[in-house]
Amino acid sequence: MAADSCPAKKIVVIGPSWVGDMVMAQAMFASLATQNPGCILDVVAPSATYPLLARMGEVSKGWLLDVEHGQLAVMKRYRMGLALRHEAYDRAYVLPNSFKSALVPVFAGIPERIGWRGEGRFGVLNDLRILSPSTLPLMVERFVSLAYDKGVELPQPLCRPRLTTDQDAAADTLRKLQLELHRPILALCPGAEYGVAKQWPVAHYGLVAEHFLALGWQVWVFGSRKDITTAGRLRDRISPQLRDLCFDLTGKTSLPEVVDLMALVEVVLTNDSGLMHIAAALDRQLFILYGSSSPQFTPPLCDQATIISLDLPCSPCFKRTCPLGHTDCLNELKADRVLEEMKSAGV
Numbered sequence: 259m260a261a262d263s264c265p266a267k268k269i270v271v272i273g274p275s276w277v278g279d280m281v282m283a284q285a286m287f288a289s290l291a292t293q294n295p296g297c298i299l300d301v302v303a304p305s306a307t308y309p310l311l312a313r314m315g316e317v318s319k320g321w322l323l324d325v326e327h328g329q330l331a332v333m334k335r336y337r338m339g340l341a342l343r344h345e346a347y348d349r350a351y352v353l354p355n356s357f358k359s360a361l362v363p364v365f366a367g368i369p370e371r372i373g374w375r376g377e378g379r380f381g382v383l384n385d386l387r388i389l390s391p392s393t394l395p396l397m398v399e400r401f402v403s404l405a406y407d408k409g410v411e412l413p414q415p416l417c418r419p420r421l422t423t424d425q426d427a428a429a430d431t432l433r434k435l436q437l438e439l440h441r442p443i444l445a446l447c448p449g450a451e452y453g454v455a456k457q458w459p460v461a462h463y464g465l466v467a468e469h470f471l472a473l474g475w476q477v478w479v480f481g482s483r484k485d486i487t488t489a490g491r492l493r494d495r496i497s498p499q500l501r502d503l504c505f506d507l508t509g510k511t512s513l514p515e516v517v518d519l520m521a522l523v524e525v526v527l528t529n530d531s532g533l534m535h536i537a538a539a540l541d542r543q544l545f546i547l548y549g550s551s552s553p554q555f556t557p558p559l560c561d562q563a564t565i566i567s568l569d570l571p572c573s574p575c576f577k578r579t580c581p582l583g584h585t586d587c588l589n590e591l592k593a594d595r596v597l598e599e600m601k602s603a604g605v
Contacts, residue, residue, distance in 0.1 A: 288417035
């Protein structure tokens with residue numbers, strides 16, 4: 259149990275703004291449900307991650323907080339707090355580390371407000387935890403730890419994110435996008451919302467796509483509207499005679515539709531991104547390209563994952579763009595190496 263108290267009947271979580279973080283947060287939701295049997299668990303989320311809540315069985319209700327990433331928007335948070343006040347929550351968990359993210363539970367008058375010490379959060383959180391990065395090196399551990407009393411050793415193995423799918427919705431999406439399942443599917447996720455230092459070069463992705471298309475596979479390219487240009491450049495790298503079997507889905511799918519479609523693919527090749535965490539939560543066979551980030555902090559939470567990295571001395575730097583100006587950690591990770599890793603894994 260959290261906050262050294264009896265199990266809560268009604269819990270609300272202030273969820274993360276990044277897709278990958280929200281997926282990992284589902285492990286915490288599952289832990290809260292275990293620690294508080296029969297509780298109602300609701301989640302407040304911004305538009306970027308809110309749609310994922312529909313695919314999380316632990317969540318009773320989602321609350322859409324209409325604020326942009328990084329925006330203070332005190333009045334919007336105040337109005338959200340007033341709406342939550344009518345729900346009479348026993349306890350709130352605040353997953354983002356910012357001061358502003360802790361305002362909604364205060365405005366809602368929720369008696370127990372739990373989270374990690376962050377910027378100016380004294381007073382807004384009354385169960386303030388102090389993080390030891392060496393004790394909890396993984397982000398998912400930091401989320402899950404909040405579900406337990408201070409100092410409690412986490413149970414092993416941790417709960418894992420497991421997104422649900424909707425077969426009828428998937429069939430509708432296949433028809434809408436004119437997709438078929440008559441060939442095995444390689445999913446490519448060439449974008450990364452965080453920055454270009456996490457993006458494997460489009461030319462390398464194109465070589466891998468060409469290889470699988472020549473073997474009789476089809477390729478689905480996933481991503482948001484921001485990835486449309488990247489996907490177009492990738493597709494242009496493919497021979498004209500094979501290009502018709504490479505389907506660009508960037509900007510054409512909602513997050514629930516991405517979940518339903520990703521569950522249908524055989525193999526996923528991806529950067530360290532939110533889509534990687536979605537694929538992991540669907541237990542797809544994953545090949546993840548790490549450059550500026552590290553699997554020692556945000557690994558795929560599934561069994562069928564192969565980490566591919568050059569492990570250069572300058573990485574991980576955790577920067578949005580390469581501070582040295584070359585991004586060798588990904589540029590020098592050639593397609594031949596990736597194809598060999600995939601072959602070794604039985605693909």
